[in-house]
Amino acid sequence: MLRFGLQLSLRSGREALIRLIVTAVAVGVGAALLFCVLADYHAFQASNNRECWECTQGVPASGQAKPAPGTELWTTSADYFEGQTIERLDVAALGPHAPLPPGISRLPGPGQYYASPALATLLRTVPRDELGDRYPGRLIGTIGDKALTGPDELVIFIGHKPAQLAATGANVVTKIATSPPEQVWSHYFRYAFAVGVLAVLFPMLILVGTATRLAAARREERYAAMRLVGATPRQISVVASIDAMVSALIGVLLGIGIFALVQPALANASLIGTRYFASEVTPTAAGYLGMLIGVPIVSAIAALLSLRRVQISPLGVALRVTPPAPSAWRVLPLLIGIGLFVGGLAMTSRQTIGGPAYPGLLVTMVGLVIAGPWLTAQAARLFARLVKGPSPLLAARRLADNPRAAFRTVTGLVLAVFLGTIVAGLVPAVNATTATPSANGLSNVLLDTFGGGPGGGPFGPTGLSPQSSAKLLSQLRSFNGATTYPVFNLQQSRQPSGPVSVKPGGRGGRRGRKGGGGAPQASGYDSIISCASLKGLAVLGQCAPGLKAVEVTASSLLYSDNPTFSTQPIANASNPAVSSNFSRLYLEAVLIRVKNSATLERVRTFLDTHTSQAGSANPPKTYGEAVQIRLAYADTVSRLVYIAVALTLLVAGCSLAVTVGGNLVERKRPFTLLRVSGTPTATLYRVVLLEAILPLAAATVVAAGTAYGISVLTVNRMAPAGTPTPTLGHVYYATMGVGLLISLLVILVTMPVLGRLTAPGNVRFE
């Protein structure tokens, strides 16, 4: 039976071969897409699971540099260059056999450093005063892949003398961490990937299923004949499964080929924001094997299920009875869902999101899927009433006849478009809450702080001493294209400031201690700024007229991570005046407005080399860069969703094409005879096109409309006042447009098949 089945699949004549090829191509495209998703996921996992050397903890050295074998002094910090983060490790061995970070063969000695390949390139090409001057010593080698997340990462390991490093507050480290980094966002990414896989998987399963059914439809007659001759249903199942598996297997192999072609482009693209190592962008042997085994099996199951549905009796296919029309009650869950969501929004306050909102969203999505067939039927009827002509009539009747089948192919599409539109509507609003006008007003202002925290510690004012600060300020003022606005600590010097004990932060560590303890200020303010500076930093407010300097509360401005808060105004007419003699004040921070990125980097390099490391809590960055960091996450999520939407559109298009092909085969005879009776081919093409486009368009419009409505409601209710109404940006329209276009193209490709299938010459075979 197996051999017979194989023979039947492979040697049944030209038309069967073409069917095999078309199915295989459809499966191949879907498989290639799935491979791409798997490959990217694998790369993401690999980067997530690498050894986190920067997570290494140690014991504070407290200024001592005790030599001991197997130990070293270790400081990690972050730096910026043109919006990119540079991971910096300063290390000094305290004895032989000091622990070795991954990626290098030996520890760099004093005056030496290793850099990642990307950073090495930058160091070569960028002027020294913009980057290279930050790092003492010379480059002795590149850091290997083991220490990096991707080829674009900027990492540097700098060697020092132990005494040097101990003075700046390093830790003593005996063992380098090897466990993967714990990222709060990695969970979300994983969910997003899972969604992406599902978004491709479900439509692809449907695609495989419909492709198999298409093939099965043609073989119904053959199977009926077999039944007549005495083949048992079981034997027919075997034949059908083999048929399905053969084309699926060929499809997966084709998919592997397509993926091999696409992989270099995929590896180079930073779809989710960061580039991965090309060697990691692979579905791995497990992925290939899984698909090679899994897809044929799924295909065979789909074939068996479809056989069951068709019910082959010895007398041929059972007479096709019109299924009952979907009832109007189907709309109910959708309405309930929307109602719940709106209710939940109404109950939303600043603190919590209204309870019913989440279930409302879920029910809405489920409701869309349930209401789909009814909506399709209504849309078809409406279309038939509005548009004249035989083609719309044929198409609309077909859709109204069996809207379930028509909607089945676009279910995945509806959900994907829904999610995509919500994201497209919400993300700009989210971004707007981050990139507030005030934040934008300070986007090119660099911030560098010199203290451990606001308000000074019990040791008195923190920051640069008056002498150092005067020197620094005059040096800064000599920079072309940079305007410096100093912020002074309110506390006057009372005792000599002792060594400030600061803990070097981990990667991205936050050390801002808001609301300081220490000497209470009667006024409640903690800093002093000149009115001239305020004028230059317009969004921060204005002094009362005639004043030269005022007291302000600058803790948010200087230490908050959230640009929304850190760029709020700090001064108005009520701020008390204060002497404008700054000569005895400690410099808490400088805000430097730079006119271009070259100047920015030069200033940063200068600050890096001319101020002590211990002073900086966070590396100097502009408020614009702070905004970007926060935006990056939202950007990544939305990218993921867009990719999922585009993929789903593509797969839905293929699925539609296959379904349409199947419909054609079912109506081959009446269509052929229509052509014999003089119906032009163009009419039939139009029918087929309409049958495919109507559900596609209707589903997209309804899903997008509902989602857009939801995002508008959400933004209106939850976003701070002044956030603009969501408009769907260029990327959204581009994604949707391209996806729909490709779907259309795929459908158009089936036209010639229609032509051949219904050629009047076929009428010979009565």
Added chain:
Amino acid sequence: MSVPLTLLGLLEREPTHGYDLKRDYDAYFGRDKPLPFGQVYATLSRLTRDGKAVAGEAEPGAGPDRKRYVITELGAADVDAWLSEPVMPEPHLQTVLFAKVVLSLMLGRSAEHYLDIQRSAHLQRMRELTEIRRTATTVDALLADHGLFHLEADLRWIDLTSARLNALAEMVGKTDEPRRDNPFPQSPHRGT
């Protein structure tokens, strides 16, 4: 069933004794109903009287069965005309149709052509009956239906026979055994 013409047709193959004529007739056409001797000789006398056949010399031995009969030009012309024309289509014609086909084959004429023209005649009659059916009263329509069914049966037979002419010709040729005491040479076949 036209016995005189059939006998005449059988006679056209070669001069034959009356006894042998009866034997052949029974073999081909008289399966259920053998022809009585009396009818044979009466028919032969009538044919002789009408000049369509001639009785040869009587052989030694008593009885009319010892006379050999020979067909005349007139008789042959009669057979020719009979075989060239279709029979008026009506039910219960099988025996006549059969006779004509077999004789055509025996005599080397185109049975196919005969079947064609018979078919045309049948179809014409069916057309007439169909027209009657469409316009007549129920009783007449029923009668017309009856006729139509029978004509259809005939036509089916005609089609089948048409397809089997070769086999039939062989069969007819095979059973046409040469007689033991045949002073005459092999009968001249009247080709068409």
Added chain:
Amino acid sequence: MVKSFGQTPALRGASMSVASGEIVAVMGPSGSGKSTLLHCLAGIFTPDSGEVWFDGQRLDQLSETKRTELRRTAFGFVFQFGQLVPELTAADNIALPLLLDRVRRKEAYQRAESWLSRLDLPGLGSRRTGELSGGQAQRVALARALAPRPKVIFADEPTGSLDSLASENVMELLVGITREEGTTVVLVTHDVRVGAYADREAIVRDGRVTTPDSPASSHAQAEVAR
């Protein structure tokens, strides 16, 4: 006409002519080429050699587009089965050719209704194809063929899948209506009782037509030749 499909010859020099308003039954054993003869006459196939004339113009030399248009406007077709679009109602199916000819929808459906009653199918307009009996479906097919008032109806075994009573109904209507309208009918059938409804028969055997043309059509041929 001579027509072969690949290595298989179907017509080996078949000639026939049909006069306007005649009903001709093309009969013959299966494999004789009678369907191919009909297809060539209707312009579905072009013969390998030979000519096809209709209404004074050569059919076999027209482009496929022109022939398609001719088939739509001047010819009507009835097949043995499978010509009705399954998801359309009976009225839809009948109105279809009218809609294709850009008749306004309201008028098209009115005409379809009148054809439904003319073919003894009252009230079945909104039934789908699958819900009709064989005889009803063939009558709908006939109505569809007749609706655009064609000059010629080509019927290929129109009663092939019907029982005798349904066959008679369909043939009665076919002949009755075409006689009223003066439509020419070329009818291929293997059933002699169906063929008996025609004015004359053309017997096809081995790719040739073995019956003479009708006197009327011979006359017409002579006219053309002159």
